[in-house]
Amino acid sequence: MRLQFAPLNVPLRRRLQTAAVLQWVFSFLALAQCCLAAFVLLALSDWWLLALLYAGWLWLDGDTPTSGGRRSQWVRSWLVWDYFRDYFPLKLVKTVDLDPKKNYIFGLHPHGVLVAGAFGSFCTESSGFSAQFPGLRPHLLMLPFWFRVPFFRDYIMCGGLVSSCKSSLSYLVSRPEGGNVAVVAVGGASEALDARPGALTLQNRLQSIMGVSVPLFHARGVFQYSFGLMPYRRTVSTVVGRPIPVTQTPSPSSEDIQRLHSVYLQSLTELFEDNKHKYGVQDHRHLDLM
Secondary structure, X not given: OOOOXXXXXXXXXXXXXXXXXXXXXXXXXXXXXXHHHHHHHHHHOOOHHHHHHHHHHHHHOOOHHHOOOOOOHHHHOOHHHHHHHHHOOEEEEEOOOOOOOOOEEEEEOOOOOOOHHHXXXXXXXXXXXXXXXXXXXXXXXXOHHHHHOOOHHHHHHHOOEEEOOHHHHHHHHOOOOOOEEEEEEOOOXXXXXXXXXXXXXXXXXXXXXXXXXXXXXOOEOOOEOOOOOEOOOOOEEEEEOOOXXXXXXXXXXXXXXXXXXXXXXXXXXXXXHHHHHHHOOOOOOOOOOO
């Protein structure tokens, strides 16, 4: 394979965009492991008392990821996220106004591998979520496991990430004051394995061993375009459709669930078909929900 190297005269703006995405990829793939290692080293050092105090903080703060998290508007507004957005670029598209006195569940499709669009749109202010949906607070749901990792949990909660367990979702949508948006990447991490039909056997075996899916993927590098883990520069547009009214039922029947599921699939299909031509999807392509 012949390497295609990046030119030397890349503008500074594009270099900063690449650096912003590189630190995000590192955070996604390796920051948790580094944070865990740092905590272990701290516990084994002369500063073990700090590790003990932090462990006590973890115990006291254990319910925070399931009760709305602890977002930081300052972290969500870092300049680095603007460069992150412009790398692809990312775009958040609003189709209707949403009442800030209500709570919402956003079903995110597709889950993908690194979920760049969801992160940029709902965990940062780079795509203008607060400006487009005033009064609403987005919370991207993430596997509960990651909120047990020291230091890492505190960092990801700053962006609005919360646990994806049932109690966490229930907390968000039951707030009487409204204003919460729970963003669920439908299908979970397992859906990311469905990226290339007919090539799931090896990756499913890894999932059965490790408990979580580890998709095998490749993209471009930092200084060359032939291989690596950096996402390609491709526009990612996240379109928010109209809400589906739901009447709360304490004990829904299977028929009730299936009826609502059918409405959801129909609305999702219509959203895709109405917008696909605006974002480069060919007319003959259709949404496959099977």
